[in-house]
Amino acid sequence: MERKIRLFQIGCGKMSKFILQYALEKNCEIVGAVDSNPKVIGKDIGCIIKCDDKGIKIEDHKDLEKLLTKLKPDIAIITTMSTLNDLNETLRICAKCGINVITTCEEAFYSENSNPTLHEEINRIAKATNCTITGAGYQDIFWGNLISSIASSTHKITKIKGSSSYNVEDYGIALADAHGAGFTKERFENEIASLDNISKEQREKLIQNREFMASYMWNVVGWIADKLGLTITDMDQKCIPIIATEDLQSNTLDMTVPKDMVRGMSAIVTANTKEQIEIEAECIGKIYTEEECDKNEWTIYGEPDTTIVVNRPKTSELTCADIVNRIPDVLNAPSGFIPTSRFPEPKYRVKNLNEYVEKEQ
Numbered sequence: 001m002e003r004k005i006r007l008f009q010i011g012c013g014k015m016s017k018f019i020l021q022y023a024l025e026k027n028c029e030i031v032g033a034v035d036s037n038p039k040v041i042g043k044d045i046g047c048i049i050k051c052d053d054k055g056i057k058i059e060d061h062k063d064l065e066k067l068l069t070k071l072k073p074d075i076a077i078i079t080t081m082s083t084l085n086d087l088n089e090t091l092r093i094c095a096k097c098g099i100n101v102i103t104t105c106e107e108a109f110y111s112e113n114s115n116p117t118l119h120e121e122i123n124r125i126a127k128a129t130n131c132t133i134t135g136a137g138y139q140d141i142f143w144g145n146l147i148s149s150i151a152s153s154t155h156k157i158t159k160i161k162g163s164s165s166y167n168v169e170d171y172g173i174a175l176a177d178a179h180g181a182g183f184t185k186e187r188f189e190n191e192i193a194s195l196d197n198i199s200k201e202q203r204e205k206l207i208q209n210r211e212f213m214a215s216y217m218w219n220v221v222g223w224i225a226d227k228l229g230l231t232i233t234d235m236d237q238k239c240i241p242i243i244a245t246e247d248l249q250s251n252t253l254d255m256t257v258p259k260d261m262v263r264g265m266s267a268i269v270t271a272n273t274k275e276q277i278e279i280e281a282e283c284i285g286k287i288y289t290e291e292e293c294d295k296n297e298w299t300i301y302g303e304p305d306t307t308i309v310v311n312r313p314k315t316s317e318l319t320c321a322d323i324v325n326r327i328p329d330v331l332n333a334p335s336g337f338i339p340t341s342r343f344p345e346p347k348y349r350v351k352n353l354n355e356y357v358e359k360e361q
Contacts, residue, residue, distance in 0.1 A: 001357035005327060008073035008099070009033040010090060011080035012040050012048050012058050013172050015104055018320035019077055021049050026324060027352035030054060031071045036061040064090065068097040075327055078103035081174050084115045085210060091122050091133060098129035102323055102330050106216040108135025109144075110339045113222035113232075114207060114214035123337035132333040136326045137319035138166075140340050142296045142310065143220045143281070148227045155303040157277050160224065162217075162298040165284035168264055169252050170316045179285040180241060182253045183262040188241045192265065196237050215239060215267030217281040224279055227341040231274040240266045242286045250287050263287040325349050328356035 007028045009016055012035040020030060033045050035058050044053040059067060068076070076099050081087050084107045094101045111119040126133050143164060151157060168176040180188040195213050198206075206212040218237055225232050244263040249256050257263050264286025271279045286292075296310040329343045340346075349356060 001331075001354040001360075003354065004029040004352075005075065005331070005354050005357065006031045006071070006073040007327075008068065008071060008076040009045070010061070010064065010076055010078040011035060012037070012045070013079065014170065015079040015172070015316060015320055016077075017048050017050070018317055019079060019323060020045055021051075022320055022324040023077075023327075023353075024049075024054075026349060027354060028324075028327070030056055031073050032056060032067050033058045034061045034064050034067065061090075065093045065097065068094065068099050073099060075100040075102065075330060077101075077323060078105065079323075081105060082178050082216075083107045083213075084111045084118050086174070088118060088122075092125060095122055095125040095129060095131060095133060098131045100131045100330050101133040102326055103133075103135050104137045104319060104323060105135050106137075106139065107214055107219055108133075109137075109139050109216075110219040110223040110226065110341065111135070111337075112226075112339070113235075114212055114218055115210055117208060118210050119337055126337055127335045130335045132330050132335055133337045134326070134330055134333070134340055134343070136322055136340050138313075138315050138322065139216065139220055139223075140322050140326070141318065141346060142313065143217075144223050144227065144341065145346055146308065147224055147298055147300070150298070150300050150306050150308060151228060154300050154306065157300055157302040159278045159280070159301040160298070161280045161301070162220075162296075163282040163284065164294075164296045165286070165292075166294050166315050167288040167292070168285045169250060169287055171252075173252055175285065176250070176252050176287075179264045180239075180262045181250065181264050181285075181287055182255060182257050183241075185241060185243070185260075185262060188262045188265070192239050193241065196239055200234065215269060215283060217267055217269040217283045220283075221269050221271045221279050221281050223339055223341045224281075225271065225273060226339065228277075230277055230279075232271050233274055235269065235271040237267065237269045240268070242266060242284070244287075246289070248287050248289065257287060322346065324353070327353050331357045332359055
């Protein structure tokens with residue numbers, strides 16, 4: 001593509017700072033931005049990036065459809081909510097307008113196994129309007145392609161086991177709430193843990209009714225199986241609260257989480273496959289103490305065993321860099337709601353992003 005890629009930002013919170021900065025540095029043109037927070041509506045996007053004004057005002061999210069119709073961006077980046085139900089209206093508007101989308105929404109990474117009916121509805125709209133929708137970010141590399149790369153150098157696999165921890169303070173209030181941060185033990189049990197104390201038949205009914213609360217690793221396990229060509233026969237999920245042993249200040253929640261209250265959770269997903277390869281993945285999201293840091297550890301058991309550990313990854317920056325580097329892949333992809341497990345391998349983009357776009361937009 002000879003011209004710059006025209007980008008529209010949906011959600012101007014913590015993650016958009018890096019998204020906008022990285023996109024501008026890769027020669028994208030920011031044509032618009034929206035948010036639902038009255039504190040940022042009306043401000044220039046420069047206040048998000050911490051730079052001079054760029055001449056683009058943040059507008060109200062309720063005007064999204066009108067703005068997309070008027071501006072006709074090549075792609076919209078959504079950095080707001082974590083579940084497909086939460087993004088339902090926004091994704092439908094983008095798809096209806098024929099706007100390509102890449103989102104940090106964790107469930108959108110592989111929503112086919114957690115909310116298949118809504119996924120398919122959005123997929124049909126996107127195909128009809130010839131646009132592509134996908135979910136990416138940190139999980140695209142460190143919970144996905146990193147594991148498939150290790151698998152490609154393994155002769156025989158019997159089990160894939162992973163664990164990843166992250167500070168919920170880095171991602172905004174939607175993610176903190178999804179992890180039960182600031183909840184009492186009783187509230188966590190009632191609103192999160194109890195939802196997994198059900199039969200397989202009950203879980204399948206919830207999935208079909210768009211009511212299943214999938215942990216992030218539920219979608220990751222589905223993504224890994226899809227990438228490796230595995231057929232999942234059954235899956236299970238357990239969410240365990242992580243209790244504060246001291247008072248912890250949370251800027252995201254705007255409160256002090258007292259000792260003995262929930263500061264986050266561990267979600268463990270296990271899956272068996274027709275190919276006799278077990279997948280177990282755990283994500284640990286919590287308000288950190290001063291001593292804690294992000295950690296990503298995966299082991300592939302088989303011939304041979306291989307373990308890889310990434311200490312102190314800059315999860316927010318890595319998420320946003322993957323999103324921006326994936327933009328050409330989205331623009332080159334066939335239409336529909338497509339997981340990155342079916343995209344080309346991720347690449348570092350040396351040149352301006354428009355130079356990697358093959359399709360006319």
